[in-house]
Structures are given as structure tokens and as C-alpha cells.
Amino acid sequence: MVMGRTCGLPSFPGGGDDTMMRAESPSMSFGAMPSAHRSDPSLDSPQASAVASLKDGDAPPLSSRVMDAEGWALVEHSGRVVAFNAQASVHFGIPAPTTVEHGRLPGCEWLRSDGTPLPSHEAPLARALAGEQVDTAEWTVLRPDGMRVRLQGTATPVKGGDGRVAAAVLRTRAVEALPAPLLDASRLLAEAGALLGTSVDAEAQLEPLLKLLVPTLGDGALLILMSPDADVSVAASLHVDAGRHALLRELLSRYPPDPTLPGGLSHVFVTGAVARLCVMSDEHVTLTARDAEHARMMREVGPHGCLSVPLAARGNVLGALILLRANVLHAFDAEEERVLAELAHRTALYLENARLLKEAREAVRQRDEFLGIASHELKTPLTPLSLKVQLLQKQVTVLAREGKPVPTERVSETLEVVQRQVRRLSRLVDNLLDVSRISAGRLRLEVEELDLASVAAEILYRFAPAAQQQGTELELHAPVPVVGRWDRLRLEQVVTNLLSNALKYGAGHPVVLSVDARGTVARLTVKDHGIGIAPEDLARIFERFERAVSDRHYGGLGLGLYITRQIVEAFGGTVLAQSEPGQGSTFTLELPRGDIPEEWLTAHAAPGPTSESEGG
Incomplete structure (x- = not known):
């Protein structure tokens, strides 16, 4: 059984481009602005003008832009990403980033014709931020998922009132249809098997395991475990975007997943079935946010398509392996689901075996500790018992040589000690027998x-x-x-x-x-x-x-x-x-x-x- 839900992209004021993705900046959003508002001083910034030009006079009509599949990004000189539309995410294979460093998009490399990387200062976006107009040209980009794509585009500097470069606009189109990424399932599963086989320390291997999935299969991943008491915890989390990675960790730390909430992970834990959800969309936030701060953080992470598969081993659901994808228009296909399910199954077996090994080691430790204590406890009553018997034996031998009778008091005193220590030994042995009966389920009550x-x-x-x-x-x-x-x-x-x-x-x-x-x-x-x-x-x-x-x-x-x-x-x-x-x-x-x-x-x-x- 597979769950599904429509996942909408965030909209912008004014009914603008539905495929635009908001950058991680809750204080700013851009859309089509009526001409009556362009004289407003608050909209007179270089960034607003750049967006307005992209949306109106300098850009083709909406229908042709959708057909041409143009991607664009607006980046401030400081590196903050003001806007990054959905098609740019498709071109570069990344979610909308929050910042870029030295004009380099996260995880992407601009390549020369011979396949070697361009120095960061020669990248189109870096050149535009330095004040150079980069006219229409073709580039090869190596994406985080390993794909090489041919893009055509421009990079334009945007100057402020003081004449200095305040931002840059990058516009791209695919030279040819982007091929579907080839998923080397065998290699991924082999690497996962090698990783899980290197150590029995389960916790230490979980985040490296997610790195095999991100960005190969998605932009983010979570591994959630459920204890025998039904407590849920996030064992590992990862996101390809550094800003979202930190925000996601903080979000999960402050608001741990609750499988009992509607729209959450309850379906996976209860039924053990695969689930397809749209998380952190406006609908999901409204449904699951616990307070205003929770809603704010979810909206900052942004909408993600989610594929969740159970971690099941030996008939028990141990948790869930969750894959996130920022480009919600790019749905997870059947092959990706199959690979994730197989990886989840192997991970569950690894976790279960690690748990059993840990329990076995603990049992051995307890056994050794018990044997040490038991030998001491069993020896304790034997020591005075042995001394008393030896003393009485010597006294009897001496008195027999002298032809004297053994005093009744001495015999009685020794027998009292012997009886007391024998009772103690009997209690110890009875306790051990009771433990054996309890373990075997043979404790009978009359x-x-x-x-x-x-x-x-x-x-x-x-x-x-x-x-x-x-x-x-x-x-x-x-x-x-x-x-x-x-x-x-x-x-x-x-x-x-x-x-x-x-x-x-x-x-x-x-x-x-x-x-x-x-x-x-x-x-x-x-x-x-x-x-x-x-x-x-x-x-x-x-x-x-x-x-x-x-x-x-x-x-x-x-x-x-x-x-x-x-x-x-x-x-x-x-x-x-x-x-x-x-x-x-x-x-x-x-x-x-x-x-x-x-x-x-x-x-x-x-x-x-x-x-x-x-x-x-």
C-alpha cells in the first residue's frame, strides 16, 4: 500500500510564476508586481528591479517561459540567494539554496571544454558579481548527482544607486533535454553493505549511510528509530544544503517526530507500508505544526516530497528510512522506491543484529559478573563452616588422646554455626534454582x-x-x-x-x-x-x-x-x-x-x- 498526496509549491503575491521557489528568507518574497506599485520607494532596490524586469518587460510571456523552461536565480553580492526558481533547481539538481560562496552553487562545478573545473572566480555567477556582463554562452555543469548537463544562459550584474554591484541575475536554459539520472542500484547497495559491515557500532554508521543517498537519490534523508516502548527518535539526518541541514537538525531536535499526529509517520509505524507524503508544504504545516515557532521553522526548510519506507526485520518495524526531495515536481519513481526499500531492509537487519550482539555481550558481562559474585557468596558461608569443623576435629583428636570426653557445649556451638551457614547456602542455591525455573517458565503456584x-x-x-x-x-x-x-x-x-x-x-x-x-x-x-x-x-x-x-x-x-x-x-x-x-x-x-x-x-x-x- 502506498500513500500519496498532492504537494503544492509556495505561491507568491500577485499570482506570478507558479514554478518559482522561494529562497530561504522568510522576510522576502517576490512575484509579479503591478506597475502602480513600482514607484513605491520600498520597491526601488536593485533586487526588486531585477525581479520586476524578469517578471515583466525583459522576460517573455508566462506561457512561453514555461515552454522554454528558463531557470533563473537572483544572488546578492553578499552571497545571499534572494530568489531561485524551480527550473533552476531542475537545471542544477539542487534545492533552492540560502547562500552561495564565491559565486559557486552548492555541490555544482562549472567545467571547461576539457572537463576540468573552472576556477571559482571564472564561474559565470562570480564574474557577474564582480561586475562583468556575461553574454549568452553555453556551459557544462557537473551536478551533485554526478550528471553533466549543457546549459545556455547569461549572467548580469545588478548595480545599486551608488554604482556598485549589488546583485547578479543568472538565467539558464537546457541546451538539450535533461536525461533521467541513471541509478546504479547495485553499486549503491554494495557500498551500503560494505559500510554496514565495517563496524558493529550501529549509531556511528547511520549518518555515513545517509551520505550514500544524498544527493544521489534525494536532497535530504532521515533515519528514524522506534524503541520497544514506542518512543520515536531521529537517529541521523542529512540535507545537501548546509543551511537547511542545520535548520533541519534544529527542527528535529526541538520538535521530535510524533507518529501519533495525523499526516505524520504513523502510517509507516502502524502498517509497515511505504508512504509518499508532501512534507512542510503549507497544508502539511497547517496540519502538523505544534506552535507558531514550529510552523516558522518548517516553512523555512520548505516543501519537500517525501518517500518513507519501513525499517522492518524479523516481523518487527524498527523505524523508517525517509528520503526528501526539494523539487516536488520530480516524483520518486518505482526504481528509487525499490532501492530505498532494499536498503531499508538491509539497514533494519544490521540494526537488529547489532542489538542482538549488544544484548549478547551484555548477557556475557552479566554472567561473568554473576559468576564472580556467586563464587564469593557461596564461598562466604563455607569459610566459617570449614573453620568450625576443623577446630572441632582438632579438639576431638586432642581430647581423645587424653581420654577425655568432648564437651557438649563445644559440639552444640559448632553445630549451630554449621546449621546457620548451611541454611545460608541453601537460600543461595534456592535463589539460583528459582531463577532457572523463572527463565524456563516453570514457576508453579499452589x-x-x-x-x-x-x-x-x-x-x-x-x-x-x-x-x-x-x-x-x-x-x-x-x-x-x-x-x-x-x-x-x-x-x-x-x-x-x-x-x-x-x-x-x-x-x-x-x-x-x-x-x-x-x-x-x-x-x-x-x-x-x-x-x-x-x-x-x-x-x-x-x-x-x-x-x-x-x-x-x-x-x-x-x-x-x-x-x-x-x-x-x-x-x-x-x-x-x-x-x-x-x-x-x-x-x-x-x-x-x-x-x-x-x-x-x-x-x-x-x-x-x-x-x-x-x-x-
Whole structure:
């Protein structure tokens, strides 16, 4: 499916030449001026007189000018382009420039008969700006797209009231019909393939890729990418005209593309189909401008024909490759569309492969980091366990030689250390097994009716000795039972992880655990007053192997919150973190209560035995 839209050229006051293109100067526009206005002092400048002569007495009638296909440009002595008509754009293969340097049109070379470039001061426009009248002659021009064209024309200096040259008028006609440019698709695609194959740094290759398209296929190009979150960003932009290039970049920076706006790129992103649009025309500006400044900048860039093809790979639309052409009368043909679509497909595969490679490298980095942390964490409980066992073994050997019994206290103390470290090892191994189950989609839940407030109280009781040893006060706010259908072991694991983190990072300050309910949703909150979490770390602490603190100061595998989130989401709930550095953290867990009796949603006490069972 291909979209199409008529793209009109900007018009000029007075109903003048419809094929004229306004130069990039919002303060000035030229058109046919009624003779009654020519005596106006404001119109008495050399530039206005030159344009008037082109439009009236010195120029043939409009119909014959269209047939003769005359191109013309008016350039001030400073190099500012006052006017540049559409046929001049066709002749020189460039959009209307904003300025010229040393009389040289952007990207164009004036050639001698032997094919060598003329020095800049010998170019017709430069000679006219220097005050020389260049009579009718034939020239060969090498255009930016590589075409050589034969032009016939004149270059005339325009003097001001002080007798000095104020501007110059360049008038051209094609000596022969301009041939359609030959598109060497194979060479372009081969160069693109070589470019994309030189580096896996995707971002660094995108602008050089656009340089293969500009000016060969168009006057400008954009490469727009869409993230998995549907955020749209401009990855690269280019325009053959330096003034428009800078303006286009500023425009895209200040007003990023919005695929949801009508008349924009939504068709490409939603359907993955090719789109032909007319962008930055008066109609497009009216439809899409977000404010007056946006409209002004779009009008300064000027109307462009637009061919947009999707960047699609493996069934996903990653963005769009967009080609711009200032000469809106020169439509993109089927061959150009085919080449752009093929290039877009190759670029999409390159970007997708670069993303997969980046993810693989990140996975390897995380694996290596995890193995380092895991080996340290697994070794930590083994060290005291080994020392205690060795010490007990030596004591038993010595006492056996002396014929004395082994004291029960020493054995009991050693066994207590062994049991504590074995429990720690078991938790570490269980976490690793849970990650494996989650990754394989084998996390099973065995739901039953239970009270979340009771579970919280049990976990708090288990942590009481450790909290007392740290000097941390534990508080529980659970005024009423909150009954729901959950997996007891997994729910205990979630509360344990949250409470364990609060004690670890709470810096000895009070930890508050609260349980309440709002209708069919149960809520558990764990709040500490410890070191807190930086805002940039909040989004990643629930990811696998992620930590917001140095592992040198705080132990752990970085799996607790990841497992917590996976279990909570398996229940159909959510877990969120709020924190500020130095102000502590609050973790809020919300769980659907499941299919439970209606009266339990409003009950203020746990369901108790019936009178019959009491009597029985």
C-alpha cells in the first residue's frame, strides 16, 4: 500500500510564476508586481528591479517561459540567494539554496571544454558579481548527482544607486533535454553493505549511510528509530544544503517526530507500508505544526516530497528510512522506491543484529559478573563452616588422646554455626534454582486461602533475633486480617526478601511492615529509614543480577528483588519502590485477593469456627 498526496509549491503575491521557489528568507518574497506599485520607494532596490524586469518587460510571456523552461536565480553580492526558481533547481539538481560562496552553487562545478573545473572566480555567477556582463554562452555543469548537463544562459550584474554591484541575475536554459539520472542500484547497495559491515557500532554508521543517498537519490534523508516502548527518535539526518541541514537538525531536535499526529509517520509505524507524503508544504504545516515557532521553522526548510519506507526485520518495524526531495515536481519513481526499500531492509537487519550482539555481550558481562559474585557468596558461608569443623576435629583428636570426653557445649556451638551457614547456602542455591525455573517458565503456584497479615507476622517473628542483634526496631501495622488465595511458600519468600533487604540497608533504623486491603486488592508495605536508592537505580533494581550498591559492602547475588517481582507478577500483582538517597526506601506490594467469599472482603476478623463445630 502506498500513500500519496498532492504537494503544492509556495505561491507568491500577485499570482506570478507558479514554478518559482522561494529562497530561504522568510522576510522576502517576490512575484509579479503591478506597475502602480513600482514607484513605491520600498520597491526601488536593485533586487526588486531585477525581479520586476524578469517578471515583466525583459522576460517573455508566462506561457512561453514555461515552454522554454528558463531557470533563473537572483544572488546578492553578499552571497545571499534572494530568489531561485524551480527550473533552476531542475537545471542544477539542487534545492533552492540560502547562500552561495564565491559565486559557486552548492555541490555544482562549472567545467571547461576539457572537463576540468573552472576556477571559482571564472564561474559565470562570480564574474557577474564582480561586475562583468556575461553574454549568452553555453556551459557544462557537473551536478551533485554526478550528471553533466549543457546549459545556455547569461549572467548580469545588478548595480545599486551608488554604482556598485549589488546583485547578479543568472538565467539558464537546457541546451538539450535533461536525461533521467541513471541509478546504479547495485553499486549503491554494495557500498551500503560494505559500510554496514565495517563496524558493529550501529549509531556511528547511520549518518555515513545517509551520505550514500544524498544527493544521489534525494536532497535530504532521515533515519528514524522506534524503541520497544514506542518512543520515536531521529537517529541521523542529512540535507545537501548546509543551511537547511542545520535548520533541519534544529527542527528535529526541538520538535521530535510524533507518529501519533495525523499526516505524520504513523502510517509507516502502524502498517509497515511505504508512504509518499508532501512534507512542510503549507497544508502539511497547517496540519502538523505544534506552535507558531514550529510552523516558522518548517516553512523555512520548505516543501519537500517525501518517500518513507519501513525499517522492518524479523516481523518487527524498527523505524523508517525517509528520503526528501526539494523539487516536488520530480516524483520518486518505482526504481528509487525499490532501492530505498532494499536498503531499508538491509539497514533494519544490521540494526537488529547489532542489538542482538549488544544484548549478547551484555548477557556475557552479566554472567561473568554473576559468576564472580556467586563464587564469593557461596564461598562466604563455607569459610566459617570449614573453620568450625576443623577446630572441632582438632579438639576431638586432642581430647581423645587424653581420654577425655568432648564437651557438649563445644559440639552444640559448632553445630549451630554449621546449621546457620548451611541454611545460608541453601537460600543461595534456592535463589539460583528459582531463577532457572523463572527463565524456563516453570514457576508453579499452589494457591490456598490464607491471611496475609498472619504471614507477615510470622516472617517478622523469624527476623526478630537478627533485628535485635542489629539494634533495629521492627513494627507491624496489620489491624485486620487480609484473606486471599495465594501460594504460602512463595508469599513467604516475597515478604522475606523485602524484609531482609530492609534490615540489610536500613542502617539500624526502624523498619515498618504494614498490611491492609482495598476491596479485592491486598497491599503490603515495607518501609525502612536507611541509605535509600538513587532515582536512576530504581528502574533496574528489579532486574536479574542488578544491585544499587557495591557488592564489596553488601553481600548477595542481586536476585532477591528480581525473584520477588516475578512471583508477584505470577500472582497478577505489582511491586513498586519509592526512595530518596539517605531517606530510606518504601516497597509496596499489591496482590489480587483471588476468588474468595464476598463477606471476607468486608470482614474485620478472620473467619472463625462455627457454633456447630464449637459444640461438636
